[in-house]
Amino acid sequence: GAQQIASARVLVPSQGDQPKETLMPLNEVLQRLEQQFNVHFLYRLDVVLHKKNTSAVMNHELDLETQLDKVLKPHQLSYRKLSKNNYAIVEREAIELKRPTGFRETATPLRPIPHLLAMVTASVQPQARQVTGRVTDASGDGVPGVNIVERGTTNGTITDVEGRFTLTVEDNAVLVFSAVGYLQQEIEIGNRSVLDVTMEEDVKALEEVVVVGYGEQSRAKVTGAVSSVSAKELDALPVASPDAALQGRAAGVIVTNQGSPGTSPAVRIRGIGTVGNTSPLYVIDGMPAGGLNNINPNDIESVTVLKDAATAAIYGNRAANGVIMITTKKGSSGKPRVNVDSYIGTQKAWRQLDLLNVPQYIDYARDLQAESGDVPARIADDAAFANSPFANIQTDWQDAMFRNALIQDHNVSVSGGTENARYNVGGGYFQQEGIMLGTGFKRYSFRANSSYTLSKRFSAGQTLTLSYTDRQVEPFSGGRSQIEHIIKSVPYIPIYDPTRLGGFRATDRIDGSDPENPVLNAMLRKNNAMNYKMLGTAFVEVNIFNGFKYKFLLGLDFNLFSSNQYAPSFNAGDFSVSTQATLQEDRNIFFSPLISNQFTYNRSFGQHTIDALAVIEQQTYKTQNMQARGINSTSNDLQVINSATNPNATTGLYESVLQSYVGRVNYDYAGKYLFSASIRRDATSRFSPEYRVGYFPAVSAGYRISEEAFMDGVPFLSDLKLRGSYGEVGNQNIPDYRFQATLDPNFFVNFNGVGQSGSAVRALANKDIQWETTKMTNIGLDLGLLDNRITLTAEWFQNVNDNMLLEVPIPPSQGYDVAPIANVGSVRNRGVELTAGYNNTTGGLTWSVNGNISFINNELTTLGIGKSIFGPGFENDAVTYTEEGQPIQYFYGWVVDRLYQSQEEINADNALDGDASTPYQNSVTAPGDIRFKDLNSDGVINAEDRTNIGHYLPDFTYGLNATLNWRGFDLTLFLQGVSGNEILNTNRYDLEGMTRLFNAGTAVLDRWTPTNTDTDIPRAIATDPNRNSRVSTRFIEDGSYFRVKNLSIGYTIPAATLQSLGNGFISSLRVYLSSSNLLTFTKYTGYDPEVGKFNQDSGNTDLNYGVDYGQFPQARTFFGGIQIGF
């Protein structure tokens, strides 16, 4: 807090120019180094008092750590780097230059804690008994340098490198344990002689450093909208990728599952600004890169979400959807430390649908086919079915397809180093079986990060990720999802039939129904997508002179994608025959180097601090792809194209370049008045020369009211900051070459059996496409109360996207196959985000509650071209509609009124338009059919009677994380939810649509019949002549849910126990049991209310968020893990 700093400063002698070779007090030398390098030192006053250096040690040419060595060595002192800008000065014998684990990054001036002042005059007290013990952190590692003082006395000591201490105290003494970065604890000694203490990290007292574009910044000085998620939170859930772990953790960030294991979730920051690509930019260790599934969450130190222009505009043309900065774990000096982190668990679908059993199915099938008379022969009469080989089969297709699935994650890492070279290397293995057969994901990953202090001027470092992932892609056969096949599969058909080629069974003609056997699809249709990823950076930094540095950074994002798809020949039934094996292999080489030159200047002049940045950089992208296909009608034994009878291949080459200049200046006065301005100039090859350059400026300001003198009278207020920002960011996220008018040479035709190629213009080119620009405004308030035990952040924002880049749907009459990309329309997102927390960090029982909630409002304010945009179709009805004055892509359809109960009602409706011969709906509408509402009152139901029937964006989203720690036990409860959104549940088309003979949900048992009229399920009639199953309110459901996302309990074995058990071999050990998605509260009737977008459809797939086409559901997971430190 401010008071501590003030009191510490009193002790600092005034500075002035010293003649050469004079003696200087050590604390003054340190003070000067602090200024020169903009760092902060922490030290006990007794350590530095009465020590002097000659001023000759001050050499501005040397780097900080070299100078520190020279200054401290004569006094048997050393330093410990706590974080980027913070060092502890310690006695050499106490500390072996070891950084405590779990130490929080810190940037505020850390000063002697008041009670330490007492030690300056420490004197010997009467001694009664000796206490020994070990002080450890939450992960069980010994914490060196902890100050231990007998309360009310000046008797004290400090822990050694392993956290051990010995102290002689009086009976019933109370010991006060304190250390920088940890919460102070007071422990009554009683009659104990051995005392092990676990120090809790003091998260809030230490103000964090947040990772921002091209650097770090003290959170206190941040003037933009930033959310951070810690490694601990990222690791809490058993998920494959770090983006999935963000769900519910950061205000304004909506993460939605959209598929089987290994499928990237949909991540939206502050709503949807564009209907095109809405994914944020990911920057990993300073390198803009993709492929989050290839990144091991265990390797991640922190994730920062840059949400407004002040923070994101530094990434210019790619930042319109926000930026997610990911920093991987770096090494720290000290003895090698080995950490093992491992969990294993089981996953299960948390819900099943109610489907028809055999008797119910047969009864329903006969009714459905009654009108046409085509009752399938197998079930035409009971005797026929009783004689069929399937008479006694009852297959539960859900049971067959869903399983208890294994999930496991094992990580080992080693970190350590010297003052000059630090490393962190590790490896991980993650495996997640899908809860549905035929799906799964595994990843092997390797990480090596290191940093070096080369000389007084030079430092260098590198990061490297190597990983291999293998995803079993969910089969999508016959244009249908596996869930659709599960619902539709006939219950009397057995899964297996060993007598048939392939070993599976499906329907025959006499069954009158042709669902695909989903188990066959899962087992025979192999589709493995593999990525071999290398992502790395290397840099060298030169300290040119006072505060002026140059950093040269090379980054490389390399990915080799390889996919093998194979389906053997099989014969499972009359409709399920494949006479040949089909083979397809894809290879995709992605190569993207970044060359970045970064100049920084960081200096304080009295109360003025300037932090300036200039960057020149270039990132290129090159993709080479190849696809080879073929068939093999001879054998199922070989699964490579080599065996194909007609192999053929296509290839493609895609390149793009981005050249950028960046400038930024941060200025603050006394840490109180904060200003920042930045600009980025980007030039991209994706637009024509005329439009390729864009400029993206941003300005912001902050006012830390709590730093004002007049606020000293408000003791409970520890932090109060008001901030605002405005800026412009861009979007260039379209495919390469789209401004160029070209002919696709890949047409083919035969004349009289002789093949000839063809070329045509498939896409309408638009040479005028240019940047999409988002104007972002943000106003924020940060509040800390009671020594930051209570924190509150509130943000209001408005993002206005102009010149939205969009694949404009064009009328089919134009004859193009691919829609043009154009800059159209304007979207406004407005919202409020609140983050609040309470952290009780003292006493034996510590606990915290932190929550966030975001409200957002989305509106398409103008659409420059055409009238409106229709989303993709479901059974040929557009599912969404995008028009001015409404939120993007609302669900579009008819409104159900009720069921017709009599022909008289239908006749009356038919006469509504004054002509009884023209039907209200159509000529075959009958009692039991749905009456749709005539919204335009013209007496006819047609396309004009569709309207807004719901929207996928929630009114608000929220997350709440509660933790509790007591005597080594830790308990975490994480709740998460969304509220006020709708889902278009197309599974109900299959469950209760009754359009064609397939199995269905038990809802059809309540279908309308002349004797069952009090229902909202229409009559059963094949081909659905009244189109009862058109896109309508019938299939719209409330998508709100509230979920116990994580509940876990852990126990950290006391260090003393470990010491006695393993002779100190194991330094820390925590075991835990955890769950994810333990409970879900929702009115949604599908498998899972988390519905992203559908990826299999062609056309504009960005306008079907929230449409459940049979999406792979989230699992309920139970897992247990162990974390060991050696």
Added chain:
Amino acid sequence: SCNEDLLDKVNPNDYSLETFYRNAAQSLEAVNAVYAGLQANNLYNREYFFLHDLLSDDCQGGGAQLEAPRGQVLNYVFDGSNKLVNDVWQGLYRIVHRANLVIANVPNASENITDDLKNRIVGEARFLRAWAYFDLVSLWGAVPLLTEIATTPEGTPRASSETAIYEVIMADLAFAEQHLPDKGGYAESDKGRAVKQAAQALMARVILFQTQDYAAAQAQLQKVIDFANSHPDQLGLTARFLDNFQEENENNVESIFEVQFSEAFGTNDAWNGDGRGVAEITFRGQEYGPNAWRNVIPSDGLVAEFEANDPRSVYSFYRIGDLFNNESDTLTTSDVQGNTEKPSWKKYQMIYKRANEELQSGINFRVIRYADVLLMMAECMIQQGNVTGALGYMNQVRDRADVMMPHYPTAEYPCSTPQEAMTALIHERRVELAGEQIRNRDIRRWRKAEIIDIRPSSNYQANKHELLPIPFVEIDNNSALEPSDQNPGY
């Protein structure tokens, strides 16, 4: 440090519009892409034959698994969201667009290309554009008329009248007639490209539909018949009826225009909606096949239409007990789903020579064949009062070597008046051309000419179902259309 030249990236995967259409090879590629559109999933690969057959009275549902959009067409309860209606609309306009590219650019080709070749290629494109517009205008009325490629996403309004579209069709066909070679004029490896007689026959079809100007239609048909008479090796009737529907005798003497299919190139891109890639097969066999999906079977009315002992009933339909797979298998009730007492389609089925349809078929669609020309000729003559002349052409069709049906007049079809002759002609067209996507338009034009009052479905509504609905997706996305532009009744 940044070299701005790096930013100039040219698409290395595609030809540039600015540099293409220079020479003969490129011009041929351009017109080949138009033909590829015919093979696309939304036309002859799958949807085109469904749409025409289900709209006619030749077909009925074969079993429980006829998909809802198809069932809705069969039952005339479709609207502008119907998949078949949408797909065929889109497929036809792709033909128009690609033809427009050829028509606009190929005349400027200057390298290694003769004027004759340029005209032939443009003639092929104009023939295909006319074919597509005839489907569009005859099914949907005054549709948007594009004779140049669209350069902005803005839409095109409906043509001022159907006549405006027919004018384009007739001009295209006149150009094609002038510049396309006679049948037999192509090399073997180009057989299947549009020929002069195809333009003439299509023009006759168009006239019969648009104006019923029988003299004008007759003049076109006469040219085709004259060519046949002078080139019997090039054009005439095949001795064997089924040679027109099987794989071995494609592009035969009776053929005037065919959509080319072949299994030889694999099935990789068969589901492609735009004909891109190797999309050389059709699902017709699988969709209609007696021991395949059997989604569509001949209607009771069609089956009853055949005279007793007309062998074309046997050639056109499979029945239980029939031999297939080179006569080595016998069709049994367990092979066939749905009502096995009713026959199944045999035309265009692959099982004449194999055990199963196997999803894909390489049999060409005969879009126009000589028997149709002869019967159109007969119709023109009847309508102009020349019954005797007409019967000659009708009997020529019945004289096919493996048909040999008694000559008209017969007891059942006396043909003593033009009306009676017309009844015989309507019968003859129905049985000869069953399942060839002819009947739907025949019904429509005869209703238009008030010759018959057949309703293809009990749900058929006059003053509505003469036209199909404009697809919602067209009205929704075409900035020049309003909901009021929808066809009446939808």
